[in-house]
Amino acid sequence: MNGIEVFDGHNDAVQYISDYKPGGRDFLARSEAGHLDLPRAIEGHLVGGLFALYAYPEHKPENDLTQTSDGYEVRYAEALNEDYARRLIDAQLHAMNGLIRRSDGRMRLATSVDDINAARASSAFAVVLHMEGAEAIGPDLDYLHVLHAAGLRSLGPVWSRPNIFGYGVPFAYPRSPDTGPGLTDAGRNLVKSCNALGVMIDLSHLNERGFWDVAALSTAPLVATHACAHALCPSTRNLTDRQLDAIRDTDGVIGFNLAVYDIRTDAHLDADTPLDMVVRHIEYLIDRMGADRVALGSDFDGTVISRHIRDASGLPHLFDAMRKAGFDEPTLRKFAFDNWLRVFGLTWPS
Structure with missing residues (x-):
């Protein structure tokens, strides 16, 4: 297998690392659990990625998944208290900094394109901090500046629930993403502040009206990480x-996004999803958007992926399947690495 180097646009590994979760996985040791750790990243030629800080709700709704006649609906999680969310984000940030220190140079925090390239040149794994849902940030946006100073370079204003900034899109199939109101006034201020700081705005969990509100306001390229x-x-x-x-x-x-239920036309939660089905979805995106504007945003450790990839170590199987489907090497390199660095360069201050 050709070892094409990969930068990944989204993972949820922070939630499972031993530095944050007692009894969790040591990211520096190979595991068979979940999708991602440093040894499996190295095996899959993954050289960096966006690591999502995320505050889970204190209480998960009971019976949140409803099977419908033709699909499913998932109830919103409750809106989060700002202080509660901030405690979790602070703890995750502390854990990631501790993990990077423990790595003895094998992992590096990256806040610029130059940092990512320098890490790659020295065979270190580049960690870019992302936050999925801005509940920890108050309307004064002071905590946004704290996080930016700590290295945050990507932010999703909402997860799939409402907050003071806007309305996340609930999980449902088949359904339009036009599910309710868009950004609030506080959300518009957040977008403007992210533009001023050079924090990339992630549209992945916004509903459609929120998407268009960001599109009307933002001076940066539009990005959906997964x-x-x-x-x-x-x-x-x-x-x-x-x-x-x-x-x-x-x-x-x-x-x-490698989530099988967002790739498959039937949205089934089926890990036996074949790679040719995965590749056909990538083909559709590239045909629609061009080879410069589609990259990998795996959602490792946050979803169910095809068993034919299995985890980060299996990424070469995806690229082999893309080759068999006729993708040339320049397109593969763009999808694997170049497109993320291009959009970072357009978004982050030099």
Whole structure:
């Protein structure tokens, strides 16, 4: 297998690392649990990625998944208290800094394109901090500046629940992503502040009206770090052709989500999803948006992926399947690495 180097646009590994979760996985040791640790990243030629800080709700709704006659609906989680969310984010940030220190140079915090390239040149794994849902940030946005100073370079204003900044898109199939109101006034201020700081805005969990509110306000390329095409799988979490076109027209990027239920036309939670089905979805995105605007946003440790990839060590299987489908090497390199660095360069201050 050709060892093409990969930068990944989204993972949820922070939630499972031993530095944050007692009894969790040591990210520096190989595990068979979950999708991602440093040894498996190295085996899969993964050289860096966006690591999501995320505050889980204190109480998960009971019976939150409802099977419908033709699909499913998932109830919103409750809105989070700002102080509670901030405690969790502070603890995750502390854990990630501790993990990077423990790595003895094998992992590096990256806050610029130069940092990512320097880490790659020295065979270190580049960690870019992302936050999924801005509940820990108050309306004064002071904590946004604290996080930026600590290295945050990507932010999703909402997860799939409401907060003071806007309305996340609930999980449902088949359903339009146009599920309710968009950004609030506080959300508009957040977008402007992210633009001023050079924090990338992630549209992945916003509903459609929120997406268009960001598109009308933002001076940066539009980015969804982990999503798929609604035309192929009409999940609320997927983007319509019109949304894909908007990302294309701003020279942005969509990170292709490996979640099988957002790839499959039937949205089944089936790990036996074949790689040719995965590749056909990638083909649709590239045909629609161009080879410069589709990258990988795996959602490792946050979803169910095809067993034919299994985990980060199996990424070469995906690239081999893409080659067999006719993708050339320049397109593979763009999908694997170059497109993320291009959009970072357009978003982050030099």
